[in-house]
Amino acid sequence: MKTGSRLRALECRACCTQADSTRVTGTCPTCGHALFAVYDTSRLDGSSWWSGLSDRPTTLWRYRELLPVQESANITTLGEGGTPILDLGEVPNAPGLRVMAKDDGVIPTGSFKARGMAVAVSRARELGLRELFVPSAGNAGTALAAYSARAGLTARVYLPERTPEPMKRAVRSYGAEVVEVPGTIREAGETARIREKGRGSFDMSTLREPYRVEGKKTMGFEIVEQTGTEGLPDAILYPTGGGTGLVGMAKAFRELRTLGLLDRIPRLYAVQPEGCAPVVRALVDGAPKVTPWPNPRTIAPGLLVPAPFSSERILEAIRETRGGGVTVSDREILQAMRDLATRHGVSASPEAAAPYAALPKLLQNGALRPGERVLVYLTGTGLTFSLEDLERSLSP
Ligand SMILES: Cc1ncc(COP(=O)(O)O)c(C=O)c1O
Ligand SMILES: [Zn+2]
Structure with a gap:
């Protein structure tokens, strides 16, 4: 059975080359940058598609028209997607913010x-x-x-x-x-x-293959579907390593906008550890791309990415949503892991805890304002980590 996917081609956002999506392709044949799926939505009625989603299973395959798989028989699923958004209310060290957390720690294999x-x-x-x-x-x-x-x-x-x-x-x-x-x-x-x-x-490296980002795009679709446009967060804080999550969410918002389903887009913020923050540095410097971070160090393994591939796309995602970036220390990450677990009953990996640690900083520097709705993306479970081991691995 056909999935109804509207996949039309692959496209490079750096040089505009189009590639055949029916063939195995990694990066752009012309310039070597990341390729992205483009869909023909000219005959897809946005609002009836969107309202019809509620009758579908809760997995990410509910968005199958905007995913690349053509035949249902090829869908390989463990029930991924449909993760909860938890209301954390007002958190003590960031007063005035209305904080919610999307918990991808509960997904198969424990992370987004x-x-x-x-x-x-x-x-x-x-x-x-x-x-x-x-x-x-x-x-x-x-x-x-x-x-x-x-x-x-x-x-x-x-x-x-x-x-x-x-x-x-x-x-x-x-x-x-x-x-x-x-x-x-x-x-x-x-x-x-x-x-x-x-x-x-x-x-299958991040952004060197065109379809992982399509799966990550569903983070953006789910946020919009679950909160509704009225309750949409003003800002999303995301722990950034390779950056595909940010690129994927920005792509989701772009596609929903093209379908006439979104008129306001959440600002995307990259949260990185002080010991490896190439994306935040590029934002501060106003650079067009990231330069490799020397001697990277952090307790968050997924954020130890000194030179993300196709970083132009990460910076584009942040800049086009008028977001920003911020760093947190490993100590702050550890404290956020403890706070999320003991205050909210949520287990977060070090990466996943980083956005929670960033809340007070972004409030202090004025990037977030009291009264705003802020979503911290919990990208993975902390159940496989030992707080004691992490504490010991902190540099003195
Ligand atoms: C739990 C967790 N969060 C965040 C990241 C960073 O993800 P991205 O490549 O989307 O920046 C990783 C990457 O390994 C991760 O494992
Ligand atoms: Zn190219």
Whole structure:
């Protein structure tokens, strides 16, 4: 059965090259930047599509017309999407803000990375790929391993050597091969691309493959659907590593706007750790792209991304929504993990806790104003982390 997907082509936002979406493609054949799916929505009636969604299952596949998979048989799902938005009310160190949290810690494999991998693995299967690999800080690798197992595909995951053991175990538990690499995800990516050359495998790295961002786009769709345009957050705070989440949400808002479903767009804020904040620095400097961060360090593995790929798109997502960026210390991240758990009953990974830690800072510097509705995106569960181990790993 057809999904009704309106996928039309792939397009590079850097040089406007269009590529055939029916063929296996990674990056732009002309300039090497990220490619994005474009949809033909000329015959899609926005408001009836949107109102008809309420009759569909709650997974992210409810948005199938704006996702790339063509045949329902290729949909590889573990029930991802439809995560709750929790009302946190007013939080003590950021008085006046109306805070809500979208909790992707409850998604299969424990992080929002499931969204991207569910869509990308489904599409990889549809295009006939058999072997996939990814450099990962842990969560993307776990998600790739799980969805590949479900699709009957082979997965290899390149992890920085210092990745927490529970992450390595999780990846292996789904039958994927783990390759450990010294350094950060940057070195893991470089090693992966050298080792995989000529093996007939496909690179599932963030933004080097066009469809993970389509899955992440559903974060934006869900926020709009769940809050309604009336209750839409004024700002969304997002823990930024590779930046695909921000790029995906900005794309979601753009598409909803084209369909006439959105007239106000939430401002997107990148939250990064003080020890690795290349995106925030580029924003402060007004730079067109990110320059690599020297000696990156943080307790949040997913935010240890010193040189994100196609960073122009991350900066574009933030600038076009009139958002911004802010840094938080590892100590503040740890405190936010504790506060989220003990005040609100929510388990957050170090990455996921970073936006909560950023609330008082953005209020103090005037980026957020009292009375505004602010959504902190909880990207992953903290249940696989030990607070004591994280505390010990903090530099004195
Ligand atoms: C829990 C968590 N949050 C956030 C991120 C960063 O995501 P993005 O690549 O969308 O910036 C990661 C990446 O590994 C992660 O695992
Ligand atoms: Zn290009």
